[in-house]
Amino acid sequence: MTTGDPLIVLDGVHKWFGPLHVLDDVSLSVDRGEVVVVIGPSGSGKSTLCRAINRLEPINEGTITFDGQPLPAEGKPLAKLRSEVGMVFQSFNLFAHKTILENVTLGPVKVRKEKPAAARERGLALLDRVGIANQADKYPAQLSGGQQQRVAIARALAMQPKAMLFDEPTSALDPEMVGEVLDVMTSLARDGMTMVVVTHEMGFARHAANRVVFMADGKLVEEAAPAEFFANPRSDRAKDFLSKILTH
Amino acid sequence: MGEFLRVLTDNASLFRDGFINTVKLFLIAGVGSLVLGTLLGAMRVSPIPALRAFGATYVNLIRNTPLTLVFAFLVFAVPKLDVNIDYFPSACIALTVYTSAFICEVVRSGVNTVATGQAEAARALGMTFAQVLTLIVLPQALRAMVPPLMSVLIAMLKNTTIAAGFSVLEAGAIPAYMAERGEPQFAVLTWIVIGFLILILPLVVLQRFLERKWAVAR
Numbered sequence: 001m002t003t004g005d006p007l008i009v010l011d012g013v014h015k016w017f018g019p020l021h022v023l024d025d026v027s028l029s030v031d032r033g034e035v036v037v038v039i040g041p042s043g044s045g046k047s048t049l050c051r052a053i054n055r056l057e058p059i060n061e062g063t064i065t066f067d068g069q070p071l072p073a074e075g076k077p078l079a080k081l082r083s084e085v086g087m088v089f090q091s092f093n094l095f096a097h098k099t100i101l102e103n104v105t106l107g108p109v110k111v112r113k114e115k116p117a118a119a120r121e122r123g124l125a126l127l128d129r130v131g132i133a134n135q136a137d138k139y140p141a142q143l144s145g146g147q148q149q150r151v152a153i154a155r156a157l158a159m160q161p162k163a164m165l166f167d168e169p170t171s172a173l174d175p176e177m178v179g180e181v182l183d184v185m186t187s188l189a190r191d192g193m194t195m196v197v198v199t200h201e202m203g204f205a206r207h208a209a210n211r212v213v214f215m216a217d218g219k220l221v222e223e224a225a226p227a228e229f230f231a232n233p234r235s236d237r238a239k240d241f242l243s244k245i246l247t248h
Numbered sequence: 249m250g251e252f253l254r255v256l257t258d259n260a261s262l263f264r265d266g267f268i269n270t271v272k273l274f275l276i277a278g279v280g281s282l283v284l285g286t287l288l289g290a291m292r293v294s295p296i297p298a299l300r301a302f303g304a305t306y307v308n309l310i311r312n313t314p315l316t317l318v319f320a321f322l323v324f325a326v327p328k329l330d331v332n333i334d335y336f337p338s339a340c341i342a343l344t345v346y347t348s349a350f351i352c353e354v355v356r357s358g359v360n361t362v363a364t365g366q367a368e369a370a371r372a373l374g375m376t377f378a379q380v381l382t383l384i385v386l387p388q389a390l391r392a393m394v395p396p397l398m399s400v401l402i403a404m405l406k407n408t409t410i411a412a413g414f415s416v417l418e419a420g421a422i423p424a425y426m427a428e429r430g431e432p433q434f435a436v437l438t439w440i441v442i443g444f445l446i447l448i449l450p451l452v453v454l455q456r457f458l459e460r461k462w463a464v465a466r
């Protein structure tokens with residue numbers, strides 16, 4: 001579902017790590033309710049792109065606007081922006097010293113200053129939604145990878161974000177756990193969440209994405225609807241990349 | 249043996265006053281340097297370059313200055329600026345200034361044991377730097393910090409004896425007084441060593457306790 005109402009807009013974004021040009025003139029607009037899947041070879045800048053959107057990675061040139069506002073440089077306004085953009089990491093990054101429920105309520109209570117009781121209630125509802133309600137009092141290390149990643153999604157959702165960023169959310173998982181995480185993401189997409197998803201899960205891209213964006217060498221090489229992209233990739237880089245991952 | 253005990257009982261008030269001051273110095277400078285050292289450690293890991301530079305300069309300057317020089321500065325040089333502080337507070341400040349450089353490094357290396365993803369996830373939720381540090385990073389860093397922290401505190405307890413050279417009557421000053429009284433130095437020094445062992449014991453017990461406690465919890 002796209003709305004023609006842009007929420008995330010990158011315009012002429014450049015980023016260097018020393019001499020390495022990691023984002024090279026990237027322009028991308030993501031509409032409210034749209035699901036964009038970013039794919040591309042390792043080192044092409046997908047993670048950097050994802051992290052630039054909530055300024056975990058500052059950019060060197062160009063502009064990024066979120067919900068009509070340019071990204072704040074630092075301080076309180078930046079913290080506020082980040083609280084409105086959920087992020088899910090490849091390595092889960094659940095707070096190791098906090099219980100599952102605390103992981104999900106910490107943001108709302110400490111950042112949003114919500115009442116603990118209200119945060120707890122919504123936290124439990126979210127854990128229920130991702131199917132972990134019965135593990136609320138455990139610690140992250142006691143859960144499987146798939147469960148941890150579902151908690152990480154619940155933690156991000158607890159902030160009631162306007163958009164969600166996923167950086168290879170299933171890459172660190174054992175194969176049998178990939179499905180449970182993708183299911184949660186698919187249901188989020190159906191509910192109209194705006195999502196930017198870096199993933200190599202072509203099934204998810206086909207079924208849940210509105211658009212596929214292909215990156216190589218820091219450049220946004222190609223973008224198209226998933227069916228079209230997988231059937232008729234235009235660039236040689238994309239053809240080459242798809243032939244490699246689809247034959248495996 | 250009777251002679252050995254007599255040295256203590258005959259001079260009980262001197263021993264008592266000396267060790268009370270040692271404990272006071274230790275407690276005041278201990279709290280002071282834990283607070284200042286943690287603040288400096290926070291500066292060293294902060295996103296603001298000026299604060300990082302200040303923290304690094306402080307540590308490099310103070311850590312490489314002999315403690316006696318830090319004392320001399322406070323006791324002899326600072327009064328020249330028309331700031332008059334008594335010997336005892338001066339000693340507390342000198343110990344705090346010196347020890348906090350070491351605590352800062354313990355905090356910084358403790359913070360470095362916590363996976364970067366932890367702080368990143370906290371920032372991504374919209375936490376401020378202070379929240380990231382106090383809610384997420386420091387609690388997880390504490391476990392790694394306990395052993396080096398105790399070493400620094402034990403070193404500081406022993407460093408309190410330097411104050412004797414700057415007119416503070418603490419345990420380190422006892423031998424000089426005793427020499428005047430003509431007491432046998434061997435017995436005097438042995439009693440002082442015993443005194444320090446007794447003071448260090450609670451620190452060792454505390455370290456064991458904290459290490460046990462955090463070994464099971466995450």
Ligand SMILES: Nc1ncnc2c1ncn2[C@@H]1O[C@H](COP(=O)(O)OP(=O)(O)OP(=O)(O)O)[C@@H](O)[C@H]1O
Binds near residue numbers: 020022040044047
């Ligand atoms: N903090 C950093 N410092 C220096 N170079 C970096 C840093 N982070 C990433 N890079 C480099 O920038 C390039 C792009 O990295 P990025 O992580 O965005 O790629 P990616 O497309 O996500 O790759 P992957 O599929 O392996 O996750 C890589 O060559 C990487 O080595």
Ligand SMILES: [Mg+2]
Binds near residue numbers: 047
């Ligand atoms: Mg990546």
